[in-house]
């Protein structure tokens with residue numbers, strides 16, 4: 162029997178497919194904008210320049226200083242640049258780091274955002290912004306943060322290196338997994354979550370074998386989009402909170418942290434989430450969802466221990482303290498001893 166639920170659709174307009182970046186100018190025109198500032202990381206300047214070419218006179222500046230975890234000092238510099246060129250909108254072209262910068266600008270200026278994601282991290286579909294200041298990452302939600310238009314162009318994902326694609330794919334899968342046991346889950350989001358995991362699980366091995374295969378990339382991006390919708394529509398639990406805490410405290414790389422922690426967080430919650438695990442198993446065509454996930458991660462050649470991505474051992478205790486200090490919704494209550502146990506295991510990569 163269905164429980165009572167609330168479903169709120171996300172207001173973003175989504176374009177999906179190959180070559181969709183060529184629609185950028187049309188979308189800018191649709192929004193009535195004339196002075197766009199294009200954002201990127203230093204590594205994706207060439208792509209930002211391509212966007213400027215497509216925009217023609219509607220491009221007034223580029224800012225290519227986006228970096229992981231949206232540090233406030235970078236946002237301050239980008240805001241000065243937006244003011245100097247009198248931008249009336251931003252194009253964020255890249256992964257979650259660039260999209261985070263676009264959101265941080267929109268939060269403070271209400272400038273409309275057109276987002277062109279090139280990873281599978283999923284920030285584009287959420288009204289969520291995480292920002293870092295003094296080693297601490299704080300997260301907020303709000304309507305100004307939600308991008309107005311998202312252009313998913315499969316072709317732009319073909320250059321994402323295979324291991325980075327796997328890491329980013331697991332990041333996406335984590336959004337769907339936690340949505341299946343979120344306190345505010347609902348039937349629509351659960352459908353998206355299950356289909357998202359199915360698509361990612363199916364496509365990842367193909368993408369690793371042949372990163373330039375547009376069909377596998379299409380399926381992976383489709384799964385990432387669905388998973389991103391899940392992240393934007395439900396509140397996340399232990400897994401996401403731990404990733405944010407660790408990312409802020411130790412400047413750990415985002416996707417790697419998600420990929421390493423996911424099987425451990427699911428194991429912690431397992432006694433409280435039988436239905437979610439059944440759905441995850443169905444999506445992966447496996448009896449044991451956590452086992453299938455671990456198997457796939459092992460085959461992807463990604464780091465499997467937090468110590469291998471820069472977390473100090475004493476960080477385990479700090480993370481436990483943080484998790485206990487900021488209580489939040491999680492299907493299994495957060496208790497220090499079992500949490501310490503799984504974090505120690507994730508740190509050493511010793512398995513669930």
Ligand code: NAD
Pocket residue numbers: 202203204205228229230231255256257258259261279280281282283284285287289290291317318319320321322329392415416
């Ligand atoms: P990223 O944006 O930092 O990208 C990683 C690197 O890959 C960068 O150097 C980038 O230039 C490069 N890159 C991106 N796409 C590429 C491509 N197609 N080809 C070649 N290189 C490419 O990494 P990410 O994992 O996408 O994003 C992480 C950030 O996003 C974190 O700060 C995280 O907190 C944030 N995030 C936020 C949300 C949210 O809803 N607020 C959701 C997910 C992630």
